[in-house]
Amino acid sequence: MSRASDTAYKKIRSFILDGGARPGMQLTEEQLAEISGVSRTPVRDAVRRLENEMLLVRSASKRLSVADWSDDEIDEMFTLRAMLEAHAAERAAQRMDDENLIQLRAINDALTEAVNQPEPDIATFLDANRQFHNLILHRAQSPRLSKLLPALVEQPVVRRTANQYSQDDLIQSGVDHDELIAAFAAKDPKWARAVMTSHIRRAFHSFSSISAQAAEN
């Protein structure tokens, strides 16, 4: 992507994800242009992309706002994500080579180390987690999956609750990943699919209980 529209995309994205904007909040293109330091033209470009990822939504009157999803919709999102990531894992298991396995192990070692500390390193966890899933998606070698999945991951909710996951949850993620690697090494697509499904659905339920807790306060 081009320079200005790319920086706009990144700045707006992190503005949303890092809590600069509350869900439901209205935004104007001009505000976003000011935030990203470019003109409205590339901003509109970036906004289109973010609309596709469903981080931004357009009201009936073309006004922009930060996405704000109901519990049911988030439930549905996790279900779809589990379907698609499981499918990606299944395909990846048939296409994974030794080099990829080494990379996956390295990434997950970093992840495991980051969370097995008195004070877990969330940023490193998130980054390693993203790398791990991206590598699998890449090995799935499906342009369409690569297009569809990003619209489901990293909704605002994900980032916003990440530092509320318990250390046990984070450690379990690393364990899930280890089993995924084993399934890939065994070249067993069905195993990979099952582990991935379980992995995402576990994340969903961790997320739900955190949300429920937050709702009580």
Next chain:
Amino acid sequence: MSRASDTAYKKIRSFILDGGARPGMQLTEEQLAEISGVSRTPVRDAVRRLENEMLLVRSASKRLSVADWSDDEIDEMFTLRAMLEAHAAERAAQRMDDENLIQLRAINDALTEAVNQPEPDIATFLDANRQFHNLILHRAQSPRLSKLLPALVEQPVVRRTANQYSQDDLIQSGVDHDELIAAFAAKDPKWARAVMTSHIRRAFHSFSSISAQAAEN
């Protein structure tokens, strides 16, 4: 959507789908602007949308071309579409009311009538078929599904081969739809899912054999 960018979208889309452009053909924004009779700005907007539907693709050097997918990729597309449409049918089965059932029957009656003629009316078939699937998608009530699925249906290939489907294939579509309606009426999500899966996969194999035939010539 706005006027100019909307007309650009429609014109470019039908330009591609109705055979004005061959798969793989390169296009410039200026050409498209001329075709749609508006300036490049709204064209770029329309192009973004078509990129999301994966009717247009951008090369590494930002140049536009009409999508051209390999057999493997089309296979993968049908697999994903079957997954998502089956999921939509399952959800729809839980949310369908009597009014919707009446509408579905009316749509499918029109479809059936269109194909049960000496010379099947393809245009009417395509339109009724689209309406039928759209209504189900709408009843699934999942914003994300509504966003994801359109990127999978109506790839160039679909439209280009539609008038090559045999009359038996077209008639069978109507029969599949009837069984879907029965599943909806029975409020049986699993049944609906199974029928939809079978429906899409049948379409896939009909498509494959047509393609194979075409490749021989």
Next chain:
DNA sequence: CAACGTTCTATTGTATACAATTATGATCCG
């Protein structure tokens, strides 16, 4: 004072000019 209509303002949409980038083709040298 409620409901309606009218102006005014804010916001998004479009066109155009120009900048940056990428492909193309010519030229030179080995």
Next chain:
DNA sequence: CGGATCATAATTGTATACAATAGAACGTTG
């Protein structure tokens, strides 16, 4: 003749000015 290098042309990217549209504020009138 093959390949690298540079100039030129084609194409995409960005900024800005203006047009169209939606929203808000205000006043008028029954």
